[in-house]
Amino acid sequence: MEPVRVALLGCGVVGSEVARLLREQHDDLAARVGAPLELVGIAVRRPERERPGVDPSLLTADAEDLVRRADVVVEVVGGIEPVRSLLHEAFRHGAGVVTANKMLLAEHGPELFEAARAADVDLYYEAAVAGAIPLIRPLRESLAGDRVRRFLGIVNGTTNYVLDQMDTTGAGFADAVERAQALGYAEADPTADVEGYDAASKAAILASLAFHTRVPGDAVHREGITGVTAADVAAAARLGCVVKLLAIGERVPAGADGGPEGVTVRVHPAFVPRSHPLAGVRGPFNAVFVEAEAAGELMFYGPGAGGTPTAGAVLGDVVAVARHRVHGGRGPGESAYADLPALPMSRVLTRYHVRLEVADRPGVLARVADAFAAHGVSIEQVRQQAVGEGPDRTAELVVVTHVAPDTSLSETVEDLAHLDAVLDVTSVMRVEGE
Numbered sequence: 001m002e003p004v005r006v007a008l009l010g011c012g013v014v015g016s017e018v019a020r021l022l023r024e025q026h027d028d029l030a031a032r033v034g035a036p037l038e039l040v041g042i043a044v045r046r047p048e049r050e051r052p053g054v055d056p057s058l059l060t061a062d063a064e065d066l067v068r069r070a071d072v073v074v075e076v077v078g079g080i081e082p083v084r085s086l087l088h089e090a091f092r093h094g095a096g097v098v099t100a101n102k103m104l105l106a107e108h109g110p111e112l113f114e115a116a117r118a119a120d121v122d123l124y125y126e127a128a129v130a131g132a133i134p135l136i137r138p139l140r141e142s143l144a145g146d147r148v149r150r151f152l153g154i155v156n157g158t159t160n161y162v163l164d165q166m167d168t169t170g171a172g173f174a175d176a177v178e179r180a181q182a183l184g185y186a187e188a189d190p191t192a193d194v195e196g197y198d199a200a201s202k203a204a205i206l207a208s209l210a211f212h213t214r215v216p217g218d219a220v221h222r223e224g225i226t227g228v229t230a231a232d233v234a235a236a237a238r239l240g241c242v243v244k245l246l247a248i249g250e251r252v253p254a255g256a257d258g259g260p261e262g263v264t265v266r267v268h269p270a271f272v273p274r275s276h277p278l279a280g281v282r283g284p285f286n287a288v289f290v291e292a293e294a295a296g297e298l299m300f301y302g303p304g305a306g307g308t309p310t311a312g313a314v315l316g317d318v319v320a321v322a323r324h325r326v327h328g329g330r331g332p333g334e335s336a337y338a339d340l341p342a343l344p345m346s347r348v349l350t351r352y353h354v355r356l357e358v359a360d361r362p363g364v365l366a367r368v369a370d371a372f373a374a375h376g377v378s379i380e381q382v383r384q385q386a387v388g389e390g391p392d393r394t395a396e397l398v399v400v401t402h403v404a405p406d407t408s409l410s411e412t413v414e415d416l417a418h419l420d421a422v423l424d425v426t427s428v429m430r431v432e433g434e
């Protein structure tokens with residue numbers, strides 16, 4: 001049987017593990033595919049660098065030439081260029097593609113899916129969202145007969161690791177990020193993780209699949225975790241919560257006020273009650289809840305980052321694409337028929353936890369309560385604690401709201417910041433998962 005020629009682009013945290021698994025599982029993979037997988041080359045930036053276990057004769061800096069010699073191109077480089085052009089080259093030469101690159105898919109997914117369709121080849125990307133967790137295939141195949149209402153999850157291993165370290169070991173933010181980098185969880189530039197860009201790309205991919213509509217990365221409301229302090233983590237603990245970076249996508253029906261049907265997609269830190277299963281997702285693990293009309297609630301859980309788990313997901317795709325080369329057929333393409341608009345945050349309903357530093361004098365609480373009432377926001381809990389002594393005494397005031405439109409909540413916070421009695425809006429965090 002003719003071998004299936006595999007080109008590997010990238011030999012870093014993920015790529016080196018893909019190369020190892022291709023080598024070590026050669027016979028099993030051949031049996032599963034129905035033909036041997038032959039690794040014909042590995043494109044890297046620095047081919048002269050020694051890489052344990054990698055045959056140096058496979059290394060090349062000429063990725064374009066390599067792509068033209070392959071039946072299946074595996075892209076684990078990251079970023080936009082040169083990989084976007086290389087994948088187009090792969091499609092032009094009739095190769096199927098496996099990629100773990102969420103940023104590329106969130107920014108250029110439609111053109112790449114179209115190129116794959118025109119060339120009648122596969123584009124698989126299971127590892128692009130939530131590492132090792134089988135999530136893309138369930139969404140694009142198993143749930144193809146259902147109607148997804150909502151997804152809510154942790155889709156970035158680095159930030160979950162960082163927040164978990166802050167919560168459980170009292171680690172500082174910078175130290176925890178450094179450890180995540182050393183463990184191979186972080187992106188080449190960890191700003192993508194901690195500022196929520198990576199999670200936003202993943203949320204865009206999930207929303208596009210779940211709601212059969214194109215959601216570009218820049219349509220996702222994004223807030224990272226750089227503003228989360230040790231005091232926020234402690235405040236969450238006092239409320240029986242943990243802080244998590246969440247990715248949430250919801251199908252929103254047409255509003256009574258004439259607002260159109262559409263989808264909201266957002267990434268931001270939030271307080272999650274310790275009783276919620278997402279609160280127990282530790283370290284670099286990810287978990288995603290999917291609520292579908294027929295299936296009800298589903299939860300996908302597993303390692304969200306790291307070389308070996310991610311390489312496992314990549315290999316699963318390689319087997320699927322190689323099988324199609326050997327036996328014919330093609331995996332599902334893009335499904336964007338629903339064409340729903342991405343709606344603004346004003347259509348999101350959520351709860352806020354607001355921490356204020358206020359002057360500790362009569363009438364302050366009433367003025368704060370009035371600010372919430374003025375925007376139609378109902379308060380669920382208030383806790384006030386004096387700080388210091390004497391006439392200049394201040395107080396920490398914590399307000400937890402009931403569910404309200406996100407815009408009403410953020411306008412309330414803006415008004416609070418202008419009240420004389422409010423010395424500082426110390427922190428504002430959404431509360432999710434109840």
Ligand SMILES: NC(=O)C1=CN([C@@H]2O[C@H](COP(=O)(O)OP(=O)(O)OC[C@H]3O[C@@H](n4cnc5c(N)ncnc54)[C@H](OP(=O)(O)O)[C@@H]3O)[C@@H](O)[C@H]2O)C=CC1
Nearest residue numbers: 010011012013014044045046076077078100101305306310
């Ligand atoms: N790390 C993880 O846990 C996960 C990563 N991903 C995704 O997988 C991809 C790779 O991530 P990761 O392995 O961590 O990244 P690394 O930074 O560890 O590796 C990148 C690799 O790409 C090579 N490379 C960089 N630029 C070029 C170029 N212009 N031409 C050819 N090769 C190039 C590098 O070469 P050299 O070695 O010479 O520097 C290196 O081998 C990214 O898209 C990432 O988002 C997805 C899920 C999990």
Ligand SMILES: N[C@@H](CC=O)C(=O)O
Nearest residue numbers: 156157158185186187
């Ligand atoms: N940097 C990413 C890697 C996997 O996608 C993360 O931390 O989740």
